[in-house]
Amino acid sequence: MTTVDDRPASPPAEAPRRRPNPLLALLRNSWRQLTSMRTALVLLFLLAVAAIPGSVLPQRGVNPEKVNQYFVDHPDLAPRLDQAGMFEVFGSVWFSAIYLLLFTSLVGCVLPRVRDHWRALRMTPPAAPKRLDRLPQHAVLAAPAAADAQAVAAVLRRRRWRVAVRGNEVSAEKGYLKETGNLLFHTSLVAILLGVAVGSWYGWHGNRLLVAGEENAFCNTRQQYSEASLGARVDSADLPPFCLTLDDFEAKFLPSGQPESFRARVTVDEPDGEAKRTADFSVNSPLRLGPANVYLLGHGYAPILKYTDRYGRSQTSTVPFLTNGDIGLTGEGVAAFPDANVDPRTGKRAADQQVAFDGLYLPTAPESAPFVKSEFPAERNPAVVLVAYRGNLGLDAGIPGSVYKLDQRQVTNGKLKQVGDKKLGVGEKWTLDDGSTLEFLGSKPYVTLSVRYAPGQTLMLAACVVLLAGLMGSLFARRRRVWFRVTPPDSGSPTGGSSLVEAGGLPRTEHPGFADEFAQLLAAVSDDGRPDRRAREGDE
Template sequence: MTTVDDRPAAPPAGAPRRPVNPVLALLRNSWRQLTSMRTALILLFLLAIAAIPGSVLPQRGVNPEKVNQYFVDHPDLAPRLDQIGMFEVFGSVWFSAIYLLLFTSLVGCILPRGRDHVRALRMRPPAAPKRLERLPQHAVLEAPAAADPEAIAAVLRRRRWRVTVRGNEVSAEKGYLKETGNLLFHVSLVAVLLGVALGSWYGWHGNRILVSGADNAFCNTRQQYAEATLGPRVDSADLPPFCLTLERFEADYLASGQASRFWATVTVDEPGGAARTAGFSVNSPLRLGSANVYLLGNGYAPVLKYTDRYGKSQTSDEPFLRTGDPNATEDGVAIFPDANVDPGTGTRAPDQQVAFEGLYLPTGPENGPYLASQYPDERNPMVNLTAYRGNLGLDAGIPGSVYKLDQRQVANGKLKQIGNKVLRPGEKWKLDDGSTLEFVGTRPYITIAVRHAPGQTMMLVACVTLLLGLMGSLFGRRRRVWFRVTPPEGGSPTSGSSLVEAGGLPRTEHPGFAPEFAQLVAAVSDDGRDDRRAREGDE
């Protein structure tokens, strides 16, 4: 009988092969390299290194004033760093490229591994090898061990092994938690990256100093923040509407000056509802819809009333900022650019603007020098001020800090020092031109941060599952065991004289597998003895 072979004939020896598209080959090889675990680890390491400049150098989205100061301190280096995005690291092109490549690499690693893991979970444990004595763990159980494969399988199932019975052989496997934890770890890492991306795209935050009093109320608009950062998918109109007014601030200090309690009470005014009173502290933020208000700091704003030579009075309650002294020494400035305007002509000489710069001491010393506070609470408040008169430089269009004088105006002689005075609440200082400055008192202020982080919950859950997956990956051990029942000559598998041969194989390095295998063999043997005693009792 003649058989016809329908298979395609093999190409003759030496025949040219079908040409491979070099573009497809390059793309295939590049994808394999990108989705390899080695590449993912390298990208993760690069991401950690790329984040270092964002922690060392000041960032525009966090503190633009420090960035400007860095340009002043390093006029040659700062422009070069700015060209490569060192002051906006987390929004730079190169950081985003590493971020996206890592995300793609992780997804490319997880998908095939997850498919293989699901396939492995659905497969039955493999059949026993022919020679069990060659395995790392081996034992032979003689009667009265459990010679019934189903009885052996029942013992293994009670110990949470995946079991398959094939005739007179029992195959069991355990330790899938290792690969499950590994996949859970990588999936959680992708979820962390998604949470960071979600917060970066749709999140926003802003910082603001809020002085007590209705005239210093703050409404949640971008213009009223001292510094604010909105995500690329967030517009100013997307900010939730609400207004805050600081009613009072309470601070308790120990005898050593260490703070023990901070509590801010504010009036919250939201559209569609009546104004309400709410309180928050450092570790208990105020939650207003999708935004959280955090308490970052506190201080005092001296209330200074200046009466110019024409009798016109102006009041400044600008906050003085902490100098870093644990006893709350503060420095700041009170400027009066509209002072000394002639009421008859409505004009003012350009060199008649007035400003006062100096220190505020909540608890000043009884005797000079008055340079540092002795306690953070107000026990002996005083201000140590230096008066300046001249051109403040506000009309030059050059941005500057509202908490410091423009020292360039002092250096070029356009702003001149005219005196120095220490004032306590209620005291007045008469200047050389007949104008007066009165230290009325102080108002407390707080520094608040208003934030909306939509990916925060996702990141929290992802971090918890990441740790759980890491523990499962580290402590899970894949191992297999086999039992083979050998009946005597002419006997049956259930006869008392059968032999049971056992073998064990750890799939990964597992120092504790030998004791576990011994305990498993002992459990099978003890179960066989109990079963034999039960049969003898029935007989």
């Protein structure tokens, strides 16, 4: 005899759930947050805000002279800004961090969307819903000429719709350009960031003040730049070899003093077996030397001063006087003669007999005092207003300083004393208290050059063009779908036995013009262009 156990079977024991790794969960959630579109927009906004100091404050990579002047004008604020990297914004750590986070976020956003968009492009339009009359656009029309689905599909294909025919139903969709443009826009942003990165790694630039004359020729080596910056993957030996000599500089000004045009003429010597050549370039037309471009940033004048010491030994100095930014191109500078007053009998120089002249150069000096500002940027009445100093210039101490400014510490501690001041025109001579003389012989023009190699520029230009095209597609394209259902003729129908075509339309996004487009489609499908529409209540 067999007994039956009526007791209910116990449920199988559930396997213990594995607790998720908290570190992996944190990384996964952080990655999702970083690659969200909201985070990308926030980082893009932060990058734009972070670039503001680079546009407002002078940058060492563009104009180191203005950075030095900013330190002189704001001695308390400038060191704090320098510690925060405000004078090298685009190379600072905080700007690079925002840059890299934005790059990672954009890549994480774009790649999944590209994959989904590619799948959507390969898919056929979806089948028609059962109730077309529930769609925002709906109509029923008689179409004797379009009596089958293939004829309706042919009309839609001619209007560049993606069409799928399923029996007596036609599905069509249009407007994938919106998502394509959106992806092109974001991909172009990634390409722009790549272009900036390539330029930062493999690009280089340097600034040089070049005075006219063969004796002031400049060769493309890092030591001859007043300021140079090489990319992380660039060595000094990678700089292309060439030399430049400034032959002439022509500047034209309006009567108001505003600049009209600048043109520099240089002699280019490239050691590639070819002869020297002459080239002209201007502000908006750089000189191209191999992979590098030479840009004209500014210009000024270098007065020629001849100093004859008390022993009758003469020295001539051509020193650039940097412009102070006024419209008259007033220049400030110093001409130092540290080797003056060497005793010819002993050949020794007294350390306290060095001479320097500090002051202004006026391309067009006023007719009467005060002589503190030039009246016009061209040389109509050139003059120098100088203050003579004698003593120890402090050059032998080994302390670095500017060659365009006098070391005021030597004046303060009494080692350098003022011995007179004078205004000199071209050809005039000034005799100092010890019998030495200073003669103003004239001036030479100088230009401020920026030599740059930016390998990412072509990529960035192409990316910007694609970005604008993608933005246009993203803003003006609209996703929409339409369906047509062809009903066989019925002798008892009010249309007199002709085929009935029921149509419905659905815009995927806000599209004010979709009603007109839908009406045009119905007119094209209808036999005579005037469809017999019986729209449901509520149709637009």
